[in-house]
Amino acid sequence: xxxxxxxxxxxxxxxxxxxxxxxxxxxxxxxxxxxxxxxxxxxxxxxxxxxxxxxxxxxxxxxxxxxxxxxxxxxxxxxxxxxxxxxxxxxxxxxxxxxxxxxxxxxxxxxxxxxxxxxxxxxxxxxxxxxxxxxxxxxxxxxxxxxxxxxxxxxxxxxxxxxxxxxxxxxxxxxxxxxxxxxxxxxxxxxxxxxxxxxxxxxxxxxxxxxxxxxxxxxxxxxxxxxxxxxxxxxxxxxxxxxxxxxxxxxxxxxxxxxxxxxxxxxxxxxxxxxxxxxxxxxxxxxxxxxxxxxxxxxxxxxxxxxxxxxxxxxxxxxxxxxxxxxxxxxxxxxxxxxxxxxxxxxxxxxxxxxxxxxxxxxxxxxxxxxxxxxxxxxxxxxxxxxxxxxxxxxxxxxxxxxxxxxxxxxxxxxxxxxxxxxxxxxxxxxxxxxxxxxxxxxxxx
Ligand code: NDP
Numbered sequence: 001x002x003x004x005x006x007x008x009x010x011x012x013x014x015x016x017x018x019x020x021x022x023x024x025x026x027x028x029x030x031x032x033x034x035x036x037x038x039x040x041x042x043x044x045x046x047x048x049x050x051x052x053x054x055x056x057x058x059x060x061x062x063x064x065x066x067x068x069x070x071x072x073x074x075x076x077x078x079x080x081x082x083x084x085x086x087x088x089x090x091x092x093x094x095x096x097x098x099x100x101x102x103x104x105x106x107x108x109x110x111x112x113x114x115x116x117x118x119x120x121x122x123x124x125x126x127x128x129x130x131x132x133x134x135x136x137x138x139x140x141x142x143x144x145x146x147x148x149x150x151x152x153x154x155x156x157x158x159x160x161x162x163x164x165x166x167x168x169x170x171x172x173x174x175x176x177x178x179x180x181x182x183x184x185x186x187x188x189x190x191x192x193x194x195x196x197x198x199x200x201x202x203x204x205x206x207x208x209x210x211x212x213x214x215x216x217x218x219x220x221x222x223x224x225x226x227x228x229x230x231x232x233x234x235x236x237x238x239x240x241x242x243x244x245x246x247x248x249x250x251x252x253x254x255x256x257x258x259x260x261x262x263x264x265x266x267x268x269x270x271x272x273x274x275x276x277x278x279x280x281x282x283x284x285x286x287x288x289x290x291x292x293x294x295x296x297x298x299x300x301x302x303x304x305x306x307x308x309x310x311x312x313x314x315x316x317x318x319x320x321x322x323x324x325x326x327x328x329x330x331x332x333x334x335x336x337x338x339x340x341x342x343x344x345x346x347x348x349x350x351x352x353x354x355x356x357x358x359x360x361x362x363x364x365x366x367x368x369x370x371x372x373x374x375x376x377x378x379x380x381x382x383x384x385x386x387x388x389x390x391x392x393x394x395x396x397x398x399x400x401x402x403x404x405x406x407x408x409x410x411x412x413x414x415x416x417x418x419x420x421x422x423x424x425x426x427x428x429x430x431x432x433x434x435x436x437x438x439x440x441x442x443x444x445x446x
Pocket of ligand 1: 165166167168169170210237238239240241242243261262263264319320321322344345346371372374375
């Protein structure tokens with residue numbers, strides 16, 4: 001790492017003790033942007049990097065709610081408003097027991113550059129809670145969401161901070177959150193949250209956008225290498241929003257997704273995952289993957305408690321959670337013939353894993369670029385809300401495809417410009433960073 005950046009990184013470690021995921025996310029960006037400082041001394045002079053590493057505002061709050069047995073439960077809520085140089089803070093809410101400040105800050109930090117990379121007017125933020133929705137009734141989830149919003153509402157707004165979904169927060173939760181916001185403020189302010197249902201201000205393709213967008217990005221990476229998804233063996237981790245729509249789009253483009261997973265294990269289905277059955281099990285019944293394998297019959301088997309990355313494939317699309325592909329998993333994948341990786345999840349590959357892929361010449365699409373279709377389509381939802389308009393599915397999908405193609409082109413062009421051809425990590429970090437840094441310079445010391 002560049003000497004100046006190394007000193008900044010040490011300071012980040014000292015000022016944010018114990019937040020290991022945040023440290024990892026900062027390190028990855030700082031490792032990429034050294035060459036930019038040579039070309040742009042003004043960034044260092046104005047302490048742009050030190051400023052970017054410090055959130056503009058961090059909110060931590062108590063979320064009390066009552067369970068179905070009448071017992072009071074207490075969770076912790078977070079919203080980190082990281083950077084608003086390019087637009088209102090924008091980023092999802094994660095409800096998962098592992099959530100603490102370090103996770104929210106890693107996600108918020110990544111979001112700054114990802115949102116910059118989309119070229120759309122959105123800043124970076126993220127939030128969530130250590131609430132675990134698993135096994136909770138719909139009424140309990142509703143009461144939790146209402147309590148969460150009863151504090152959060154005062155910090156957000158269509159021109160201030162616009163949350164959305166993430167792990168554990170889908171359309172159902174967004175509905176409860178928006179309902180409570182509307183009730184407290186007496187304003188039908190559709191643009192205050194994205195990922196809404198179509199009947200109350202949601203946008204076509206937002207549900208599908210992260211998975212579809214990641215698939216379009218990988219399609220572009222394959223095209224750049226003179227190949228395509230056609231007939232390729234693909235493994236997708238996760239079985240949630242991002243995974244399901246990745247599987248759907250890969251199949252439409254001719255790939256065969258042979259495995260997917262959840263936190264209980266993975267399912268191997270050599271005939272290709274049946275998306276309709278997967279949606280029924282995971283989205284409608286909120287069940288586990290063993291139920292998919294039982295009902296699918298044929299060759300499908302459920303493998304409990306093991307990593308899906310032991311399944312060989314040509315294309316890997318991690319779409320579950322952070323640090324799910326270790327260095328060893330990456331070596332296994334490379335040995336198994338993997339030629340491309342598209343990160344649907346945020347930071348799913350450990351630094352060792354990234355190194356293994358890059359050294360093996362695998363086309364590696366980092367989450368900041370590959371999964372930016374979700375937030376980009378959220379920005380399109382905000383546009384539609386602002387103009388009280390709604391676009392067709394076909395038009396929205398074409399906009400998403402164009403955005404992903406453009407991000408792919410800019411990653412490659414930026415990597416070339418800095419003498420690192422084919423390095424999507426450097427391309428994404430540098431392009432995203434420059435956009436935010438230029439806006440911060442223009443706005444002065446704010
Ligand atoms: P969902 O909650 O819909 O699905 C998450 C999936 O990942 C589930 O199958 C879940 O299994 C699995 N999973 C989550 N945490 C773990 C864990 N610790 N260990 C093993 N499996 C786990 O979330 P999304 O699909 O929305 O999000 C997936 C990833 O994509 C996240 O990294 C998120 O930040 C990222 N992302 C999401 C966007 C979006 O638009 N939703 C946008 C950009 C990125 P189980 O149900 O068993 O817990």
